[in-house]
Amino acid sequence: MAxxxxxTIGGVLQEYDTGISLRDHQMPQQKxxxxxxxxxxxxxxxxxxNSISEEERTRIDNVIKxxxxxxxxxxxx
Numbered sequence: 001m002a003x004x005x006x007x008t009i010g011g012v013l014q015e016y017d018t019g020i021s022l023r024d025h026q027m028p029q030q031k032x033x034x035x036x037x038x039x040x041x042x043x044x045x046x047x048x049x050n051s052i053s054e055e056e057r058t059r060i061d062n063v064i065k066x067x068x069x070x071x072x073x074x075x076x077x
Contacts, residue, residue, distance in 0.1 A: 002040065002047035009036035034063040 010028035
């Protein structure tokens with residue numbers, strides 16, 4: 001279930017960021033799939049704890065942290 005929501009959220013994030021629509025069943029880029037965990041409040045999701053390795057969780061947390069740090073002073077439009 002988490003995979004479905006990650007693909008949906010990741011796809012929306014990628015389309016919003018790039019302005020380019022994804023084709024049906026097209027996998028979003030890894031960056032957007034990683035950022036989707038933030039939108040799912042990942043620390044409370046069983047799939048986060050049980051289906052990906054500690055190394056992968058650390059990598060994803062770093063992607064999210066770096067993205068937020070890079071964009072924290074941007075205004076929403």
